[in-house]
Amino acid sequence: MLARVGEELRSFWPVQMFKIIILAFIPYSIQFAFQSPSYFHVRLGSMFWTWYSTGMPVLTDLNSINPWTAITNLLVVAGPSLYFCYRLRAMSAEESPSRLAAATMVVSLICLVLVSYSYWFVPGGWASDSMYYQSLQGFVTVLLVLFVFIPTLQRVSSKRLPRRLTQSNKHTPNRLYSRIAGFAPRNISKLMVLAALILPYGVGLFVDPNNFILSFSSPLVGSTSISYYYHYLLRTMDKPFSIALFFQLGSMAAGFLMLGVLGLQVLFAHETLRYLEDRITQKRVTLVGVILLVFLVLVSVLNGVGVNLGLAGGAFIPFPVSVFIGLWLIKKKDQLLLEGETELTRPELSTLQEQEVIIPIIYVLESRLKRRFRRYKS
Amino acid sequence: MNSVKSIVERMDSDELIRLARQLNVSLTERKMKRGLLVETIQGELEEYYREGIPWKKTRLSDLAIQISGLTKKFGKTVAVRGLNLAVRPGQIVGLVGPNGAGKTTTLRILAGIIRPTEGTVQVNGFDMNVHPLKAKQRLGYIPERPTCYPNLKVREYLTFIAKIYRVPPIDATLRMKEYVDLFQLNGLLNAYIGTLSKGNLQRTLLVGIFVRPPPYILALDEPIYGLDPRGAWNLKLLLKKLRDEGSAILVSTHILEVAEGICDRFIIMNEGDVVGKGTLEELLEQTPNAHTIEEIFLELTGGIPDA
Incomplete structure (x- = not known):
């Protein structure tokens, strides 16, 4: 037992x-502010430090959250993903x-919400550092x-997709297709997920890198900022409550819209792989792609009339990169004919029998009940 | 029985559990060694087939396929004229001819898809016009352009076929596994039929036929066309095996190597007429200038062109 624990400590956990x-x-x-030609500032923030520059000497500092709180929060939100990794390693193919x-994913998001609101429960607690x-x-x-997401898709898709794509000889050789065909299929799942999660958010009237790093947790941005704002209102009462409510409801609606965008993006990536x-x-896969496209247009229109997606950067147009990648893959599927040995090939019979x-x-339960019933009858 | 046991050994966990359910095997432990589960199921199967495997006792009528005086006209065009043909159990007969010879029309009439203008078609002793259901019950037909329900998954289609042909579930599971392995459809069982390529659709339809118990009366229209070399090789071997086990097979093809490789007798058609029939030796006697099936074909369908 101790030896096993030692082995785990040496191999899995440190990595x-x-x-x-x-x-x-x-x-x-990341925050940029260019307020006038003579003044700008840039702020970068991670879990443990912030970097602040105003064109003058750069300041690097620990963020204002207590380091122990930061470590505890880190462990709480990372715990579910670590547990998933541990279980995934032990799972059979x-x-x-x-x-x-x-x-x-659900547990992680709940942990995130708990951590985000935890300052409410601390006497005198204050969300001083929204960054x-x-x-x-x-x-x-x-x-x-x-x-979680990429390892799962890799596991699921690599079982069915061949290890390597080979180009169909029914079509004229094309260098681009040959290259893509040589690309290991498991990378396609990574590409699709990354495209679904990151790329489509890249274009805004104000270039704001915040738009690039969006997430499942984005819908929570709206709701967390609501809590900050109410907290602020309760303390200061410097703005009419109804105006604040109007903006915060808009922010909340934007959160749900973002949830729709993210859900459809992930669904489309998943459906493309299944196709x-x-x-x-x-x-079916084309229908999901078209629904996604319509939804993205709807979000852009709503954004144009003032429903901000809870993001910094002002007006924001989601760019449907994953739709284009997916539709291209669907169209060219025949030319990227999927052939070759899949990982579902049978292992040796002798090893099979030991599984x-x-x-x-x-x-x-049925068998046990039947056995009891038979005994009872006899 | 050994063949049945080896099918069970090749099954995956889900298939084993499905078969165990069908056999009503009592499994009271949550986890079980695969080898033990296989042995338990094999034991139950031995009990199930104690009185012998039922389909091994079935026999076909002496004339499995009998076509007499068949003529089919489409308006003024005569597609088939006065065709007489018989296929006995244990025979593979090749219907050979150039495009437009009337092969596909003959097979469509045999399958009961279209009616003949004159003549009769009997399958296993049942007239296709009088007792179509009984005639079709024994017949397996693969069309030249395979079509099938696009919104069914391959597994659903095979299960559906087994149900409508009233194949007992245990037999159906075993036969499905055997032929899905043979035609390498394992990875496609959960694919929708609408997404399959022509070759894979053809394999699916073939497995759909073989889910039913043998012996078979088969009418195959260009069965090799569309299959890859391995699939074609497997099918040729299988057809010979089925013939040896007592099935009657009528194959239409214009690929002469295929016909020469598997057929016992040939019927050569040209523009709706039968221009030659018999074994390869008999046809060689009829056409003294020919030395191969290709030359026989050319001689009988317009003469061997000059080099």
Whole structure:
């Protein structure tokens, strides 16, 4: 037992903790302000430090959150993803991690909400550093994408997609297609997810890198900022409550819109992969793509009339990169003919016989009941 | 019985559990070694087939396919004229001819898709016009341009076919596994039929036929066309095996190597008429200038062109 724990400590945990520490130091929250030719400032914020420049000497400092609080928050929000990684490693190739991944995402978001609102419960607590909370959301996003979403899609898709795509000889050779065909299929899932989660948010009238790092947690940006604002109002009462409410409701609606955008992006990436695996029809995946496109147009229009997506940067047009990538893959599927050996190829029979089969719980219960009933009758 | 046991050994966990349910095997532990589960199921199957495998006892009528005086006209065009043909159990007969010879029309009439203008078609002793359901029950037909329900998954289609042909669920599960493995459809069981390529659709339809118990009466229209070399090789081997087990097979093709490789007898058609029939040796006697099936074909369908 102790030896096993020692082995785990040596192999699994240090590597994961190292990754988490790196992620904790990457800046997620970035603010630019160009108020006049003579004054500008740039702020970068990670989980543990902020960087502040006004064109004068650069200031780097620990952020205003107590370091112990920051470490505790970090462990709370990273815990579910770490647990997922640990369980995924122990799973056999036949088990699907999808349910566990979904549960991890839900638990992570609940942890994020709890951490974001925790200052409410501290006497005299005050959300003094909104940059820290934005960084926290960015951190959870990147963590979920890297630790949960991509490994899950890789596991699920690599079972069915061939290891390598080979170009169909029915079509004239094309250098671009040959290159893409040589691209390992598991990378397609990464590409689709990254495109779905990051790229489409890149274009705004004001270039704001915050728009690049958006997330599952984005809908929470609106609601968390509501809490900051009410907190502020309660303390100062310097603005009419109704005006504040109007803006905050707009922010909340934007949060739900963002949830729709994100959900549809991820669904489209997932459906595209399923289409490449021949598991759904072209009609279905195209329909999801078109719905996504319509939704993106709707969001742009709403944004134009003032429903800000809870993001910095003002007017903001989501650029449908993942739709274009997906529709291109769908159109060119025949030219990128999927052939080759999949990872579903059977292992040796002798090793197969040693594997354990998990019998569905309902079946086990039925069998036990029947056995008892037979005994009772006899 | 050994073949049944080896099918069980190749099954994955889900398939084993499905079969265990069908056999009503009592499994009271949540986790179980695969080897033990396989052995338990094999034991139950031995009990299930204690009185022998039922389809091994089935026999076909002496004339599995009998076409007499068949003529089909489309307006003034005569597609088939006065065709007489018989296929007995244990025979593969090749219907050979150039494009437009009337092969597909013959097979469509045989399958009961279109009616003949004159003549009769009997399948396993049942007239297709009088007892179409009984005739179709034994017949397996693969059209030249395969079509199928696009919104069904491959697995759903195969299960559906097994149900409408009243194949007992245990037999259906075993046969499905055997032929899905043979035609390498494992990765496509959850794919929608509408997404399949022509070759994969053809394989699916073939498995749909073989889910039913043998012996078969098969009418295959260009069955090799569309299959990859491995699929074609497997199908040729399978057709020979089925013939040896007592099935009657009528294959239409214009690929002469295929016909030569698998057929026992040939019927050569040209513009709706039968221009030659018999075994390869008999046809060689009829056409003294020809030395191969290709030359026989050319001689009978317009003469061998000059070099």
